[in-house]
Amino acid sequence: MNEKDDAVVVEECKAPDEIKPGRYNQDGQPDERGRMFLGMGSGIVHMWAVFEQPLKPGQMAAMSFKNTFGSYSLTGNFTEWQPGPGPFSPHTIMRKQLGDPLGCSPLLAEEGEWVNQVSVFEHGPDQDPTPVTGSEKNSLMRSFTGDLWVNSDYTAIFHDMPFKQYGIYGYDHNTRKYHAAWVKSAQSNLSLFEGEYDPATRTLTLDGETRNCFGKTDAQGVVFKVKERRVIRYLDRNNKVTEIFQEEEPGGRWVLRDKIYSKRKGFNIGNAPMLGDTPMELVALQRAYRVVRVVGRNTSDSERWAAAGMVMLGPQWNEVFKDDLRL
Numbered sequence: 001m002n003e004k005d006d007a008v009v010v011e012e013c014k015a016p017d018e019i020k021p022g023r024y025n026q027d028g029q030p031d032e033r034g035r036m037f038l039g040m041g042s043g044i045v046h047m048w049a050v051f052e053q054p055l056k057p058g059q060m061a062a063m064s065f066k067n068t069f070g071s072y073s074l075t076g077n078f079t080e081w082q083p084g085p086g087p088f089s090p091h092t093i094m095r096k097q098l099g100d101p102l103g104c105s106p107l108l109a110e111e112g113e114w115v116n117q118v119s120v121f122e123h124g125p126d127q128d129p130t131p132v133t134g135s136e137k138n139s140l141m142r143s144f145t146g147d148l149w150v151n152s153d154y155t156a157i158f159h160d161m162p163f164k165q166y167g168i169y170g171y172d173h174n175t176r177k178y179h180a181a182w183v184k185s186a187q188s189n190l191s192l193f194e195g196e197y198d199p200a201t202r203t204l205t206l207d208g209e210t211r212n213c214f215g216k217t218d219a220q221g222v223v224f225k226v227k228e229r230r231v232i233r234y235l236d237r238n239n240k241v242t243e244i245f246q247e248e249e250p251g252g253r254w255v256l257r258d259k260i261y262s263k264r265k266g267f268n269i270g271n272a273p274m275l276g277d278t279p280m281e282l283v284a285l286q287r288a289y290r291v292v293r294v295v296g297r298n299t300s301d302s303e304r305w306a307a308a309g310m311v312m313l314g315p316q317w318n319e320v321f322k323d324d325l326r327l
Helices: 089-098 106-110 315-321
Strands: 002-004 008-014 022-024 036-041 044-050 060-066 073-082 112-120 130-142 148-158 161-172 177-184 190-198 203-211 225-236 239-247 254-264 280-288 291-298 306-313
Touching (some): 044 060, 106 148, 106 225, 112 148, 130 161, 177 203, 291 306
Parallel strands (some): 008 060
Antiparallel strands (some): 036 044, 073 306, 130 148, 148 161, 203 225, 239 254
């Protein structure tokens, strides 16, 4: 059930009649693609439900969990939801020891297909850019040390001609830096980069050297090399912005060459709430007999997937408290 206006999203889901860990639909039926998740441990039950649509900036939402086995809700949670597959748990401890920023690596967000809206400043940074639409397909490769690498396949049409770019980039625990290599169909050289990721701003900055992207040559007719910087900002797990800066000529002024807005294509809701900092804010936890409502707000300036959750005492506690206790 979903009621939506400009201010508040109101949804509800039904807890299953038999409390078992698993994934359920909003009617409490087992469903491998359902939006409600249930886990248990040490007499505690964890329930999470993902909202049907992402929340707009500043938008509030409320999720009512019905058919609960009591009203002994201990805590409520409201957080951003991570679409796509969850983190790679077998190597999380090793990744942390080796320096990969656990829980905030941009490489986990890169996996999947993206639709790119590109502004190419081929006539200079002060002129109107050329709009280009492209696509990007990224897959992950994990090394034996636990480090992640992204294989990137980028395609677009530029001036009625097909454009391809292949890349690989990832984290090397030996250098404690991110490294990248790209080749383009418009150029014959291999471009190499290295840089760092700032988890506070969700920004990956890569610096390197490449040939002038518009084929400008020196006196000998050789396309000259220039320094290049790529800045990738991850707005959330479904949206990123890439800015590509270059020297106009060796040692010359820096100019913006490309600006790319990327949106994840056809993603599926995943199975894990966001770890660490989240722009979602818990507003209220409301309890009634066999009903718990979790209310929250998207405090960010972009659309975000959200999930409401709660932690309850398991059904066996009903034998202790009956219906006499309200927390």
